[in-house]
Amino acid sequence: MSYKVAVVGATGNVGREILKILSERAFPVREVVALASRKSIGREISFGERTLKVKALEHYDFSGTDIALFSAGSSVSEEWAPKVGGAGCVVIDNASCFRMDPDVPLIVPEVNAPALAGYVKKNIIANPNCSTAQLVLALKPLHDVARIKRVVVATYQSVSGAGNAAMEELWTQTRAIYVNDPVEPQVFTKQIAFNVITHIDVFMEDGATKEEWKMVAETRKILDPDIALTATCARVPVFVGHAEAVTVEFHQPISAGQARQILRDAPGCLVVDKREDGGYVTPVECVGEFATFISRIRKDPTVKHGLHLWVVSDNLRKGAALNAVQIAEELINGPLQGKGRGA
Numbered sequence: 001m002s003y004k005v006a007v008v009g010a011t012g013n014v015g016r017e018i019l020k021i022l023s024e025r026a027f028p029v030r031e032v033v034a035l036a037s038r039k040s041i042g043r044e045i046s047f048g049e050r051t052l053k054v055k056a057l058e059h060y061d062f063s064g065t066d067i068a069l070f071s072a073g074s075s076v077s078e079e080w081a082p083k084v085g086g087a088g089c090v091v092i093d094n095a096s097c098f099r100m101d102p103d104v105p106l107i108v109p110e111v112n113a114p115a116l117a118g119y120v121k122k123n124i125i126a127n128p129n130c131s132t133a134q135l136v137l138a139l140k141p142l143h144d145v146a147r148i149k150r151v152v153v154a155t156y157q158s159v160s161g162a163g164n165a166a167m168e169e170l171w172t173q174t175r176a177i178y179v180n181d182p183v184e185p186q187v188f189t190k191q192i193a194f195n196v197i198t199h200i201d202v203f204m205e206d207g208a209t210k211e212e213w214k215m216v217a218e219t220r221k222i223l224d225p226d227i228a229l230t231a232t233c234a235r236v237p238v239f240v241g242h243a244e245a246v247t248v249e250f251h252q253p254i255s256a257g258q259a260r261q262i263l264r265d266a267p268g269c270l271v272v273d274k275r276e277d278g279g280y281v282t283p284v285e286c287v288g289e290f291a292t293f294i295s296r297i298r299k300d301p302t303v304k305h306g307l308h309l310w311v312v313s314d315n316l317r318k319g320a321a322l323n324a325v326q327i328a329e330e331l332i333n334g335p336l337q338g339k340g341r342g343a
């Protein structure tokens with residue numbers, strides 16, 4: 001059995017990564033369709049050894065398509081995902097607009113795959129925010145053993161999390177500084193080259209940013225509504241790979257050694273924690289990898305049962321494209337097994 005798959009936003013950072021991962025993981029496709037805006041019609045995009053010609057989303061008929069992986073932003077998803085889902089094609093959506101909809105499951109397969117079954121209400125499944133995905137992956141196995149009470153997280157997020165234009169801005173500003181040209185922020189609110197900006201997404205009334213709010217709300221939806229979580233999110237001048245400094249307080253005792261062993265055995269996690277020069281993972285080392293890396297596992301001596309972790313992952317992969325493809329794999333090995341349309 002093979003499936004017809006559409007990638008919406010195929011010319012973007014996440015869309016291109018989705019195509020790469022579908023090919024790397026040999027997803028059983030009968031046909032892959034690359035969709036983007038009208039301006040990209042006819043543009044050529046790689047899919048494994050093949051080249052796909054981009055079509056316009058607005059001209060495409062989804063009636064014979066089994067799965068559509070959306071990464072074209074919230075306004076596109078808001079308009080198109082309900083129509084596409086309504087036409088019988090299952091939507092896996094990377095945008096933020098459906099994540100907290102009670103009729104849309106928010107899935108990280110290693111953490112809450114059984115919740116996927118709820119997709120039938122709208123034929124839409126949401127992919128979490130990049131920072132949330134890598135965080136819950138590391139927290140879940142520890143929560144299973146020692147029950148998490150509270151999490152404090154600071155993120156160091158790469159510019160690719162804000163799309164193609166943001167990567168371009170880091171590149172042009174870096175160059176401009178070296179050649180003494182003026183720096184004019186456009187995508188970001190302040191200079192991003194050689195700087196750190198503690199502002200991702202819009203400000204909320206309580207002073208938090210929406211990115212920080214998303215980490216709280218999404219972690220509760222995916223993992224456990226009883227977990228207290230507070231976040232500070234920052235953008236750093238790194239092209240790909242998000243890092244997180246995570247402090248976790250537990251209800252039950254758990255040592256750093258136990259946590260290291262638990263995380264070594266956890267799906268999707270890779271522990272690199274040598275307590276020596278270079279014995280930890282940094283964002284540049286996680287690029288192109290499937291795993292989420294965990295380093296600097298140590299006791300937090302300020303509470304009864306506490307640990308510190310350093311969690312690093314390729315935001316375009318586990319934070320978006322890989323997780324979306326893993327959800328598609330869950331679908332074809334579960335509810336869509338043997339049910340490709342028009343095969």
Ligand SMILES: NC(=O)c1ccc[n+]([C@@H]2O[C@H](COP(=O)([O-])OP(=O)(O)OC[C@H]3O[C@@H](n4cnc5c(N)ncnc54)[C@H](OP(=O)(O)O)[C@@H]3O)[C@@H](O)[C@H]2O)c1
Pocket residue numbers: 008009010011012013014015035036037038039040057058071072073074076094095096128129130160161162163164165315316319320
């Ligand atoms: N980057 C991450 O780490 C990450 C993580 C999780 C979720 N996401 C989400 O994924 C989405 C895309 O992110 P990205 O980083 O890939 O952005 P991007 O590089 O800017 O790409 C945007 C894509 O959307 C397409 N698009 C824009 N308007 C469209 C329209 N009206 N109709 C059809 N296609 C349209 C673009 O096509 P054209 O080239 O034709 O304009 C392009 O393919 C966003 O919702 C983002 O929040 C990103």
